[in-house]
Amino acid sequence: MKVAIASGKGGTGKTLLSVHLFDNLMQSGEQVVLVDCDAEEPNDMIFFDGKLIDEAEVLQQTPIIDTDKCTFCGKCHEYCNYNAIFYLPPASMIHVIDELCHGCGACNVACKFGAITERPLSLGVVRNYQIRPNARIVESRIKVGVMTPVPLIKAGLKQIRNEPFVLLDSPPGTSCPFIHTILDADYVILITEPTPFGLSDLKQSVETLKTVGKAYGVIINKAGIGDSNIYDYLKNENIELLMEIPFDKEIAYHYSKGELLTEYNPKLQSDLNNLLNNIHKKYGTSNN
Amino acid sequence: MELAIISGKGGTGKSSISAAFTSMQQPVMLADCDVDAANMFILFNPTHEEEQVYIGGEKAVIDYDRCNNCGLCISYCRFDAIKCVNNIVHILEEVCDGCKLCSRICPFEAISIVQNDKSRMYSGSFRYGKMVYGRLAPGEENSGKLVNIVRAKAREIAKKHNIENIIIDGPPGIGCAVVSTITGTDHTLIVTEPSASALHDLKRTIDICNKFNLKIWVTINKADINPDMTEHIIQYCKENNIAIAGLIPFDKSVVEAMVQCKTIMEYRPESLAAKAIITIYNNILG
Numbered sequence: 001m002k003v004a005i006a007s008g009k010g011g012t013g014k015t016l017l018s019v020h021l022f023d024n025l026m027q028s029g030e031q032v033v034l035v036d037c038d039a040e041e042p043n044d045m046i047f048f049d050g051k052l053i054d055e056a057e058v059l060q061q062t063p064i065i066d067t068d069k070c071t072f073c074g075k076c077h078e079y080c081n082y083n084a085i086f087y088l089p090p091a092s093m094i095h096v097i098d099e100l101c102h103g104c105g106a107c108n109v110a111c112k113f114g115a116i117t118e119r120p121l122s123l124g125v126v127r128n129y130q131i132r133p134n135a136r137i138v139e140s141r142i143k144v145g146v147m148t149p150v151p152l153i154k155a156g157l158k159q160i161r162n163e164p165f166v167l168l169d170s171p172p173g174t175s176c177p178f179i180h181t182i183l184d185a186d187y188v189i190l191i192t193e194p195t196p197f198g199l200s201d202l203k204q205s206v207e208t209l210k211t212v213g214k215a216y217g218v219i220i221n222k223a224g225i226g227d228s229n230i231y232d233y234l235k236n237e238n239i240e241l242l243m244e245i246p247f248d249k250e251i252a253y254h255y256s257k258g259e260l261l262t263e264y265n266p267k268l269q270s271d272l273n274n275l276l277n278n279i280h281k282k283y284g285t286s287n288n
Numbered sequence: 289m290e291l292a293i294i295s296g297k298g299g300t301g302k303s304s305i306s307a308a309f310t311s312m313q314q315p316v317m318l319a320d321c322d323v324d325a326a327n328m329f330i331l332f333n334p335t336h337e338e339e340q341v342y343i344g345g346e347k348a349v350i351d352y353d354r355c356n357n358c359g360l361c362i363s364y365c366r367f368d369a370i371k372c373v374n375n376i377v378h379i380l381e382e383v384c385d386g387c388k389l390c391s392r393i394c395p396f397e398a399i400s401i402v403q404n405d406k407s408r409m410y411s412g413s414f415r416y417g418k419m420v421y422g423r424l425a426p427g428e429e430n431s432g433k434l435v436n437i438v439r440a441k442a443r444e445i446a447k448k449h450n451i452e453n454i455i456i457d458g459p460p461g462i463g464c465a466v467v468s469t470i471t472g473t474d475h476t477l478i479v480t481e482p483s484a485s486a487l488h489d490l491k492r493t494i495d496i497c498n499k500f501n502l503k504i505w506v507t508i509n510k511a512d513i514n515p516d517m518t519e520h521i522i523q524y525c526k527e528n529n530i531a532i533a534g535l536i537p538f539d540k541s542v543v544e545a546m547v548q549c550k551t552i553m554e555y556r557p558e559s560l561a562a563k564a565i566i567t568i569y570n571n572i573l574g
Contacts, residue, residue: 008325010460011299015485040461041296041492043485061366081346081388104387105366144495147432147464150385154368172298172460173324176429179382195546197303197327204325208426212382225540227547249513249538256514258484 001284002160004185006170006178008201013191013221013245014038016255018169019047023260024272025165026135032165035156037181039124039140039149044169046258050129050137058140058155059120060103063096069115070094076107076116099147126155136163153180174208182209187283188216189242194226199233206239215283219275222247243275290443291572292321292470294458295479296489301509302479303327304542304552306457308565311551315417317454319442321435321469323407323422328457331549334412334419342407342437344428346386348379354398361390361399382427404428409437411445418445432464439468462496470502475572477505477533482517490521494530504530507568511535534568536561 005018018034022044025032036044065076065085072094077087084100085107086093096107098121108116124142131137140156142149149171157180160166170181182188190205192198202218209216217240220230224247234241245251245268254261262269293306307328310318320328348369357377362370369383370390379390379399391399406425411418420442422434439456446454458469470476476497480490490506497504506525511518518535525532537560545555552562 009299009327010325011297040463041485041489043297043488046484046488079389079392081386102385102387103366104385104389105364106387106389106392109364109389109393142463144462144492145499147467148429149461149463150429174426175324175424175431176427177463179427183382195543196330196549197325197546200327200330201325204426211426225543252483252510252513256481256483256486256517 001164001187001280002166002168002185003279004168004170004182004188005191006182006188006205007172007191008174008205009192009198010172012193012198014169014172015043016221017189017191017219018167019044020260020262020268020272021276022135022137022167023262024269024276026132029134030165031134031163032167033136033138033160033163034167034169035138035140035160036169037140037153037156037177038169038171039142039152039156039177040171042139042141044137045129045139047260048129048131048137050131053128053130055125055127057122058124058126058152060101060123060151061105061118062098062101062103062121063107063116063118065094065096066115066117067094069113071113075110075112079106079110081106099145124152126152126159128159149177150180153177157184174204178208179212182212182214185214187279188214189219190216191219191221192230193222194220194228194230196229198226199230202230203233206237217242219243219245221245243271289452289573290454290456290473291475291477292456292458292473293477293479294466294469294493295460296462296493297480297486298460300479300481300486301536301542303457304546305477305479305507305509305565306455307331307551308553308562309455309569310416311553312566312569313416313453315449315451317417317442317446317451318419319438319454319456320419320421321438321456321465322459323424323431323434323438323465324459326421326423328419329421331546331551332414332419333549334414336410337412338410340409341405342409342422342434344404344407344424344434345430346388346401346403347381347384348386348388348390348399349402350377350379351398351400354396356396358395361394364389364393407434409434409441411441417451418449420445431459432468435465435468462492466496470497471500473502475505476502477507477572479507479509480521481510482508482514482521484517487517487521487524494528505533505572506530507533507536509536510538512537533571534564536564536568
C-alpha cells in the first residue's frame with residue numbers, strides 16, 4: 001500500500017504526519033519505507049537515527065558543444081525546448097546553459113556534425129537509511145542551485161522495493177513535483193489547517209487530485225485555530241475528514257526539537273493507528 | 289526598492305508578514321510570487337484589471353490515425369514518459385517533460401505538441417495600491433518563468449504609477465521559483481521559526497541566496513516556542529554574518545487576523561506581533 005502525504009500550503013504538518021505514521025508502522029513491526037520526496041527541503045531524517053546504507057548521485061546527461069566541430073548551423077538551438085543553448089551566430093558563439101538543461105538529448109539528435117557530446121552532471125543525491133531491520137527511509141536531496149526537483153523525486157521513488165507499506169512525504173504545492181510524488185500512490189492524505197489560506201490551498205489540491213483520479217481524504221492539523229469554513233467545505237464536497245490534530249503548543253515544542261511526539265501524546269498514536277487501519281482496509285488490497 | 293519575503297520551510301509566516309508590510313504603506317506594489325499556492329488575493333481582494341495567459345510548458349500527444357506503434361519514440365524519451373501497453377504506444381501526460389524530441393523523430397509525424405495554457409497572471413488594484421499575482425495550473429511546471437513574468441509586470445506597473453516600493457511574497461523551497469523570486473532584489477527577508485526542520489531549511493535557503501550576492505535578513509517567527517532553538521539560530525546567523533531583522537513572538541492575533549481577511553496591522557496594530565513586524569520593517573529599510 002502506497003500512501004502519499006501532501007498539502008498545497010507549506011507548514012501544515014506533512015512531515016509531522018509522515019514521520020509519525022512511519023514510526024507507528026515501524027514500531028508495529030511492519031516492513032515500511034518512507035520516501036522523503038520534498039527534495040528541496042528534506043526533513044524526515046531529522047527525527048530518526050539510522051545507518052546510511054547507500055547513497056547515489058542523481059545524474060543528468062548534459063551536452064557539451066565542441067566549437068571546433070560546430071558549424072553554427074543552429075539546429076541544436078532550434079531543437080532545445082528549454083532555451084538552454086545560447087546561440088549567437090555572428091559572434092560564432094554557442095554554449096549550453098547547464099541550469100536550464102533538462103537532459104532530454106534533443107540537441108544531440110539535432111547535431112549532424114558530431115559536435116555534441118554529453119557528460120553527467122549531478123543534480124543531488126538519493127540516500128538510503130536503515131532505521132530498523134524492518135524500516136527504511138529514502139531521502140531525495142536536491143543540490144543547492146539546481147532548478148527542478150523532479151529527477152530527484154523519480155530517483156527516490158525507484159528505491160522502493162517490495163515493502164507492503166510505502167509512505168511518500170510530498171513537497172508542497174500542486175505542480176509537477178507533487179504530481180510526480182503521488183502518481184503511483186494508492187491513497188493521498190491531504191493535511192491542512194483551518195484557515196483561509198489552508199482552505200484555498202486545499203481546494204487547489206483537491207482539484208488536482210480529481211484530475212489525476214486519486215482516492216484521498218483530509219486531516220485538519222492545528223484544529224482549534226482559525227474558523228469553521230473548511231469543515232463546511234469538506235461536508236459540501238463530501239470529502240472524508242480522516243482525523244483532526246488539535247493545535248497544541250506542546251506539540252509544536254517537541255516537534256521543534258526534532259523529537260517524535262509518541263511518548264508525549266498517546267492519543268495521537270492511537271488516532272494514527274486507526275487511520276492506518278482504515279486506509280489499509282479500503283485501499284491496501286491493490287497490487288502496487 | 290524591491291523586498292522579497294521567502295522561507296525554505298513552508299508555513300513559517302511569509303504571507304502574514306508580507307501582508308503586514310504591504311499594509312504599512314501607500315501606495316505599494318505587491319507581487320504574489322507563490323504561484324503554486326497564491327494567497328494574497330484572499331486578504332486583499334484585488335480588482336481584475338488585466339489577465340494574461342501563461343504557457344506553463346508543453347505536452348506531447350499521439351495522433352492514433354498516424355501512429356503505427358513502432359515504438360521509436362520510446363527509445364528516445366529520457367523521461368520514461370512513453371510506454372507500450374498491449375502493443376499500443378501511450379504518452380503518460382503527467383510524466384511528459386515537453387522536450388518535443390518524440391515529435392521531431394517520429395517517422396510518421398504522429399506526435400504533436402500541445403501547450404499548457406491553464407496558468408494565469410492577474411493584475412489589479414486593492415486598498416493599498418497595485419497588485420500582481422500568478423496562479424499556476426495544477427501539475428504544471430516552469431513556475432520560475434511565471435514568477436519572472438509576475439515580477440516584470442510588477443516593475444512595469446510600479447514605474448507607470450510612480451510606486452517606489454515593491455513587496456514580493458515568495459514561494460517555499462529553494463528551486464527555480466525561489467531563484468526567480470530573489471534575483472536582483474534589494475532586500476531578501478528569510479522567515480524562519482525555531483525548529484530543527486526550519487533551521488535545516490534556513491541553511492539551504494541562505495546557501496541559495498549567497499549564490500546571488502543578495503542583501504539578506506533573517507527573522508525568527510514564533511520565537512518563544514523554543515527559546516533554545518531561537519538562540520541557536522541567532523548564533524548561526526552571527527557566525528555567518530547574516531543580519532537578524534528581529535524576532536516575532538507567537539501571537540494568536542496573527543491567525544485571527546487572517547480569518548478576518550485582514551493584515552495584523554489592520555486587525556490588531558497594538559499586538560506584540562504587529563509591533564515586532566514594524567521593528568523588522570524599520571530595521572530592513574532603516
